[in-house]
Amino acid sequence: MNNFLIEPSPHIKSSITTQKVMLHVIIALFPAVVAGTIIFGLRALLLVVLCATFCVLAEYIFNLITKRKQTVSDLSAVVTGILLGLNLPVSLPIYMAAIGSVAAIVVVKQFFGGIGQNFANPAITGRIILMLSFASYMTTWSEPFWYMNSGVDAVATATPLAMAESELPSYLDMFLGLRxxxxxxxxxxxxxLGGIYLISLKLINPVTPVAFIGTVAICTALAGGDVLMEIMSGGLVIGAFFMATDYATTPLTTKGKLIFAIGCGLITFLIREFGTYPEGVSYSILVMNIVTPQIDKFTMNKPFGVKKEAKQK
Amino acid sequence: MKLRTVKLPHFNNAAEIASTEIRLPEKVIISMSQHGGVPCTPLVNVGDTVKTGQLIGISDAVISAPVHSSVTGKVTEITEIINVFGKRNKAVVIETDLRQTLHEDIKPPVIDTREDFIKAVKDSGSVGLGGAGFPTYVKLNCPEDSGVDTLVVNGAECEPYITSDYRAFMEDGEKIAAGIRIILEKLGLKRAVIGIEADKPQAIKKMRSLTEKDDNISVASLKSLYPQGAEKVLIYNTTGRVVEAGKLPMAAGCIVINCSTVAFIYDYIKTGIPLIKRRITVDGPIVNKPANLIVPVGIRIKDILEAANVRKQPDRVLMGGPMMGTCIYDENTPVSKTNNAVLLFADTKPSATTACIRCGRCVNACSMGLMPTELEHAYDAKDSELLEKLNINLCMNCGACTFVCPAKRNISEKNQLAKLFVRQSKEAKLKG
Incomplete structure (x- = not known):
């Protein structure tokens, strides 16, 4: 008798895997890494690569010590590392980047059960931990192309968010990242470019970045601020496209994502406008990460053919 | 409101291949359970000679359809087989004769009234040929005051590979049109809609021209998305009506019948030959020449494997489509009335399941608006109340959630386990 294999249906599956999703995110971050390297020099690239390496090592060693199944091949640690690296000032000492990476992976992600289980975005929380621990290093900014002035170390300067209006770079410089x-x-x-890549592959829902940035824009306009400058300043764009769209730490449904993004936009605006910090994107995402389970609860999809009265019973 | 769907590959390799009759097998194994209802009791004994179309199994149960012999030959064994639902039931093994003769009782049924018509459909042994296999007469037998006014003919054929319904349109389109007219007339329904996916333009064109003069029959071109052929989805997309959770299509004024079933009903009314053969698609990645075969009910998979032109030995054999079909493990498994395809695969690699990353693809794939991620948590926590609150029973096991999952989690399988768990916990509660 010829016996065949049995398995539950469905018997065909889409080709997408977690690893491929992460690989696409890495590809989407590539332009930002290249731009960062051109603008802030090879040290920028070194920092990003080291962060990714530290993150992968942290996850690998954690899994080894705790005797868990090895998960580094899903590439999510690489994404966390790159994102963390991109959110650091170029002059940050390496050991600090290492601390941030280990905190992001071990404390924020692995302690909560690894990929998909963490409630807070590892890269953002890693950055916040560094902000709180090494505030001055984390707010020491270098001029674009500082490395071309031979013999000069990274020159401290202010970010446009903390600048007087007369010193502000032009819109074009802001768009190209020359600040x-x-x-x-x-x-x-x-x-x-990276964001559009992810949207075109349907890997992220455009609702999140549009609502996040849109909320900041509307609030700024109502407050009489410079909308374009506000959008292009700080970490709003990278946050809206790459951090507020993280799967594990944001709501599941489009409705939920909309509420999440509007919340992020409002908090960002409030911190920028009234807070003591010049920037609020990281904090806004972290706060909204925390309320994500609640948002999920009341934004579930409506089941087909289920009447409202029946639902309340 | 637009129902959520997924895009599947089509693999409709057999679409333009005309149906051919398979060579008469040496023996057939006719299961007394051809559908989800109560199995029939065999009417024949070992040693009996049976003729083609002879009644060999009946049941008194409401949700049941009689079973007829698909061949002429000698009953050699009354055996037990495991059906696709995993339950054991009796089966009649018949060794075929060289000479095939129709049973003498076979003649076109006399139909005057609505009751005559429903009885004829019952006697024909008709069950849904689309896959789910609900006895057809039960569907037709709606009370006259139930408000049912629409016949929805299911020709969506949304699963990859399967082309048997498409061939039914192309080869038996006239019968389908005539069958629809009979059903509309006998049941006094207002209208019929034939739902066909837009990737079958020839079938749409053909059915439109065949029903041109019928004001009460229309053809709906449906987007080629999965699960377009699921009853509730089809009703919604052809009539705009919503079937309430836990209710039958009747509650939305609809009767849904597969197009191949309609063609069969027409044939039965004209000839009186019961449901003893059907069209199946034989395809799969290792099949050289995909085919649409007319096979006798009860033919063994083994005989179909022999007829199929394959590149290598299959290690996985599916009955039905790749989304909702069932794996069979024994080549002696017989084809039942509900099987619309036999698909052959080789070099199966087990896919490794990884952790859920909460990407929400399953949430966006569920046409029933369920939250598969939440259902999985609720099942893992063995929380039957929460499962019910999340409407687990709406899950029809279409498999869309599992298909789209990047973590390769068997979400739809878990949903079926969850449904069983909810049922068992309820029973346990009743017992105290």
Whole structure:
């Protein structure tokens, strides 16, 4: 008798895997890494690569010690590392980047059960931990192309968010990323390219970045601010496209994502406008990460043919 | 409101291949359970000679259809087989004769009234040929005051590979049109809609021209998306009506019948030959020449494998489509009335399941608006109340959630386990 294999249906599956999703995110971040390297020099690239390496090593060693199934091949640690690296100032000492990477992977992700289980975005929380621990290093910004001035170390300067109006760079400079800031946050053109790549592959829902940035834009306009400058400043674009769209830490449904993004936009605006910090994107995403389970609860899809009265019973 | 769907590859390799009759097998194994209802009791004994179309199994149960012999020959064994639902039931093994003769009782049924018509459909042994296999007469037998006014003819054929319904349109389109007219007339329904996916333009064109003069029959071109052929989805997309959770299509004023079933009903009314053969698609990645075969009910998979032109030995054999079909493990498994395809695969690699990354693809794939991620958590926590609150029973096991999952989790399988778990916990509660 000829016996065949049995398995539950369905018997065909889409070709997408977690690893491929992460690979696409890495590809989408590539333009920002290149732009960051051009603007802030090879040290920027080194920092990003080291962060990714530290993250992968942290996950690998954690899994080894805790005798868990090895998960580094899903590439999510690489994504976390690159994102963290892109959110650091180029002059940050390496050991600090290492601390941020290990905190992001071990404390924020692995302690909560690994991929998909963490409630807070590892890269953002890693950055916030560094902000709180090494505030001055984390707010020491270098001028674009500082490395071309031979013999000069990274020159401290202010980010446009903390600048007087007369010193502000032009819109075009802002769009191209020719301003002080974190390695990967400045070049709006590169970030948009990556964001559009992810949207076109349907890997992220455009609702999140549009509602996030849109909310900041509307609030700024109502407050009489410079809308374009506000959008292109700080980490808004990288946050809206790459951090607020993280699967594990944001709501599941489009409705939920909309509420999440509007919340992010409002908090970002409030911190920028009234807070003591010049930038609020990281905090806004972290706060909304925390309320994500609640948002998920009341934004579930409506089951087909189920009447409202029946649902309340 | 637009129902969520997924895009599947089509693999409709057999679409333009005309149906051919398979060579008469040496023996057939006719299961007394051809559908989800109560199995029939065999009417024949070992040693009996049976003729083609002879009644060999009946049941008193409501949700049941009689079973007829698909061949002429000698009953050699009354055996037990495991059906696709995993339950054991009796089966009649018949060794075929060289000479095939129709049973003498076979003659076209006399139909005057609505009751005559429903009885004829019952006697024909008709069950849904699309796959689910609900006895057809039960569907037709709706109370006259139930408000049912629409016949929805299911020709969506949304699963990859399967082309048997498409061939039914192309080869038996006239019978389908005539069958629809009979059903509309006998049941006094207002109208019929034939739902066909837009990737079958020839079938749409043909059915439109065949029903040109019928004001009460229309053809709906449906987007080629999965699960377009699922009853509730089809009703919604052809009539705009919503079948309430836990209710039958009747509640939305609709009767849904597969197009091949309609063609069969027409044939039965004209000839009186019961449901003893059907069209199946034989295809799969290792099949050189995909085919649409007319096979006798009860033919063994083994005989179909012999007829199929394959590149290598299959290690996985599916009855039905790749989304909802069942794996069979024994080549002696017989084809039942509900099988619309036999698909052959080789070099199966087990896919490794990884952790859920909460990407939400399953949530966006569920046409029933369920939250598969939440259902999985609720099942893992063995929380039957939460499962019910999340409407687990709406899951029809279409498999869309599992198909799209990047973590390769068997979400739809878990949903079926969850449904069983909810049923068992309820029973346990009743017992106290």
């Amino acid at each position: 002080a800031g974190c390695i990967g946050e400045t070049c709006i053109a590169a970030l948009l």
